[in-house]
Amino acid sequence: MQAAIPLPSPGTSVRSRAVVYERPGGPEVLRVMRVDTPWPRGREVRVRVVAAGLQPWDLAQRSGWFALGRDDDAFRPRPLGCDFAGIVEAVGDNVRDLLPGDEVLGWSDTGAHREHVVVPEAQLVRRPAGLSWIQAAALVASGQSALAALEALGVAPGDRLLVHGAAGGVGSMAVQLARLRGAQVVGTAREANHDYLRALGATPVRYGEGLLARLHALLPSGADAALDAAGGEAALQASLALVPDPARIGSLVDFARAEAAGARPLRVRCERRRLLALAQFAGSGRLHVHVRRVFDLVDAAAAHRALAQGHGCGKIVLWMGRPAAPAAATRRRHRRLA
Ligand SMILES: NC(=O)c1ccc[n+]([C@@H]2O[C@H](COP(=O)([O-])OP(=O)(O)OC[C@H]3O[C@@H](n4cnc5c(N)ncnc54)[C@H](OP(=O)(O)O)[C@@H]3O)[C@@H](O)[C@H]2O)c1
Incomplete structure (x- = not known):
């Protein structure tokens, strides 16, 4: 007891x-x-x-x-x-x-x-x-970062969104929240996480050598926005190659690199309105x-x-x-x- x-x-x-x-x-x-x-x-x-x-x-x-x-x-x-x-x-x-x-x-x-x-x-x-208690604790910061990033990038119904680091704490929330907004999502992850990403509603793609060619095959006419939750030169280069408007590319990780390329450094501050929305999504089973x-x-x-x-x-x-x-x-x- x-x-x-x-x-x-x-x-x-x-x-x-x-x-x-x-x-x-x-x-x-x-x-x-x-x-x-x-x-x-x-x-x-x-x-x-x-x-x-x-x-x-x-x-x-x-x-x-x-x-x-x-x-x-x-x-x-x-x-x-x-x-x-x-x-x-x-x-x-x-x-x-x-x-x-x-x-x-x-x-x-x-x-x-x-x-x-x-x-x-x-x-x-x-x-x-x-x-659950552990889910509630895990939701707040990553959920806010993901939601704030999607807001900053203006992710809207019909958008094709590329998410780097899609299986992680932030990436997994970004994938689901983007799907709830009616976007299509392609997410980079290790192969071991591909089934997980499919279950969240994203098309998985392996990062590492040859990433750009694999992305071109999945997104032959490019993407509308890209969110980097992984960092590194390869993620930014792939985003710049696929998304015509650099203002719709954001990085939660590589601020200097993003700024130098005209993309957006994403520094997130928590806001209660976002947490209310996240709690509603998670409480109603729409966000896992x-x-x-x-x-x-x-x-x-x-x-x-x-x-x-x-x-x-x-x-x-x-x-x-x-x-x-x-x-x-x-x-x-x-x-x-x-
Ligand atoms: N700016 C801000 O306000 C803000 C807010 C929140 C988070 N962040 C930053 O965002 C990043 C992600 O945070 P997180 O909590 O999601 O971390 P996390 O849970 O550790 O997730 C990172 C994911 O990246 C994947 N990964 C590793 N190497 C990769 C690569 N080369 N390409 C693509 N994916 C790769 C890993 O998945 P695999 O198993 O598939 O490799 C891992 O699940 C961190 O750097 C964090 O500091 C910034």
């Missing part, structure tokens, strides 16, 4: 486990340590995280890909992660639509590979019935969230190693554990006390 979620005393912070990196480096710099998460104020919500997505961005951050500041000695352990699904534990005074016990998914700007987060109410939506592998929070380093292999279909998710939601009467009483 699950232990009921312990409702906290109003005003108290909570100390719970988080994955942090102690310094930039390989997966060995990851530690699980206890960190404090404050009581939510105003329109903030404190969520007990059940599961959280892992993205290449987490690996880039951990390895010190971005500027860390002037003084490495000042480096403090930092949490990783962005998207999560969990149970509302406490709400700020001005939160009106959520109560302790509500099941939500959302994103955090202060890490999500942790057992508790505090986020603005505007960064959460309710978990749809029918979407495929989870490649689930790792316990304490096995975060193994999860990072698995993602770093750079191949596979769908998402990798970290599991924090699921407490039972409090009973409705307890939730109402807690709301009055808070």
Whole structure:
């Protein structure tokens, strides 16, 4: 039997486990340590995280890909992660639509590979019935990136869309969302993922040497738009050869290369309206969230190693554990006390 979620005393912070990196480096710099998460104020919500997505961005951050500041000695352990699904534990005074016990998914700007987060109410939506915890956690960031990319490229009914890296976390969402918009999709992937891509509604094509010739055979009159979720010179060159308008070529990976070619660098910021749309698609079964592998929070380093292999279909998710939601009467009483 699950232990009921312990409702906290109003005003108290909570100390719970988080994955942090102690310094930039390989997966060995990851530690699980206890960190404090404050009581939510105003329109903030404190969520007990059940599961959280892992993205290449987490690996880039951990390895010190971005500027860390002037003084490495000042480096403090930092949490990783962005998207999560969990149970509302406490709400700020001005939160009106959520109560302790509500099941939500959302994103955090202060890490999500942790057992508790505090986020603005505007960064959460309710978990749809029918979407499992791990699927809900895996949907948020990749789904948003895919949807934002399709919006930026203006993908519309009848378009022929080329997706590079179509089997990955972002690519698999982009394929399905483009199909929902009425586009035809050709997606690049390893042969091992071709059946998966067919099941999502795309025509698969192997990347690597000879890619352009294979694409010309599948798309003899070219494509209308291309989304690069893989990176590399070959992906961009193939897109430029097939899509006449470079403004309809976007890269989530190679910004400098895309800009130099007149294509679009795609830097995505999460927006609640997109998350609402994604939750609706996934909740109604029109968008399938495929989870490649689930790792316990304490096995975060193994999860990072698995993602770093750079191949596979769908998402990798970290599991924090699921407490039972409090009973409705307890939730109402807690709301009055808070
Ligand atoms: N700019 C932004 O705001 C933003 C947002 C989200 C993601 N991203 C970036 O987008 C990229 C994809 O993210 P993701 O979460 O989808 O990663 P992912 O889950 O690791 O997927 C990447 C996929 O690329 C495929 N792949 C590997 N080498 C390839 C190649 N040479 N050609 C074509 N496909 C290849 C792999 O599938 P196979 O097994 O078929 O090889 C893999 O599934 C990452 O670089 C990420 O950092 C950027």
